[in-house]
Amino acid sequence: MEIPRITCSLFGAIKAAATLKNTVILVHGPRGCVYHINYILGLRGDRHIPVYCTGMDEHDVVFGAEERLRQAILDLDREKKPEIMVVLSCCASGIIGEDVENACRAARTRARVLHIEAGGFSGNFTDGYAKTLLSIVRELAEPVHEQRPGTVNLIGMLRAGPDLREIRDLLSLLDLRIGVVVPAGASCDQLKQIGSACLNIVICETSGLPTAEYLLQRFKTPYIRTVFPVGTALSREFLQKTASALGISPVPTLPDTSEKAGLLSRPPRIALFSGPTRALALGRFLSSQGIAPVLIVLDFETPLIEEIKTAAGSGCSVAVSPGWDAIEDLIRAHGIDILIGGLMERPIAATLNLPLIDVMHGSQRTAGATGGEAILTMIRNCMPH
Secondary structure (H helix, E strand, O other): OOOOOOOEHHHHHHHHHOOOOOEEEEEEOOHHHHHHHHHHHHHHOOOOOOEEEOOOOHHHHHHOOHHHHHHHHHHHHHHHOOOEEEEEEOHHHHHOOOOHHHHHHHOOOOOEEEEEEOOHHHOEHHHHHHHHHHHHHHHHOOOOOOOOOOEEEEEEEOOOOHHHHHHHHHHHOOOOEEEEEEEOOOOHHHHHOHHHOOEEEEOOHHHHHHHHHHHHHHHOOOEEEOOOOEHHHHHHHHHHHHHHHHOOOOOOOOOOOOOOOOOOOOOOOEEEEEOHHHHHHHHHHHHHOOOOOOEEEEOOOOOOHHHHHHHHOOOOEEEEOOOHHHHHHHHHHOOOOEEEEOHHHHHHHHHHOOOEEEOOOOOOOOOHHHHHHHHHHHHHHHOOO
């Protein structure tokens, strides 16, 4: 038995597709699955599009509901007029073997209708992210005749808020423009031309690497995996790696900023809860400020585990997918002062009466020099004066 800390493939698929422009999401399944995902996304405060469902019931689970699905596709296409419609299977429709793909093909629509198998039993939310990104790009990318110099794509970036603006500003220092961000804010027309970029920058390896590999094979577009640019030093590294991949020289110098954790009366004992991409970036950033986390809790297994351990230093313990009770024990054992994480850590923070800094919220600024300073300010505000 367990208290689950990661959710299913369906959530990841919806979270990824919900950031696309002029898109409608339809889940072929019961109301409960969709209600709870809409509820969670609403709690997070992220801007997201409504998610519709066919409302499968007991009768449908026995006899199927393909005709209802086809009619729902037609109704949404007529009423909402989307450019893209993402139709997702879930556990219920997957278990009974409903031919969702056939219903999508049979419906005559103005929108591009994409079917993605997202049954919860098929994997966790990261599988849903990765599968959805790859499916969208594979279905919508069109042949291109030439690459556009000075154009790069960001692959595996779900945030379209201040972090994206910071990264866009960084790339502009190299006179680079972004062709498409997959999936955050991508339009159908942008996705059609995704093969015309001269470089793909993988922001999140877990969700973006399969898509980058596909684009390399289909369009011969090279890609790089680079650290997420939290703070000035990692922003410099981000620029240097991007410039090196494109043969750009010299690399503009980023001015030193006022980032400094030394104003703290004593180094806080920080527990960091994150997926691998942000754990690596935040671990390196905090270590550079002399406040390395003493505990990192990763959501899932990752090939980046050794990099994360190195980034945080020898004084940090790294736990992968521990149970809820084990997490509370680890926090107590390490004498933690501050939790850095997201929505999932709120109950733990409340139980242990610890401050929580939510850096996973889409409206939070964490990238660039200003993002680094914002994180340090929140840490300082959590410490006793």
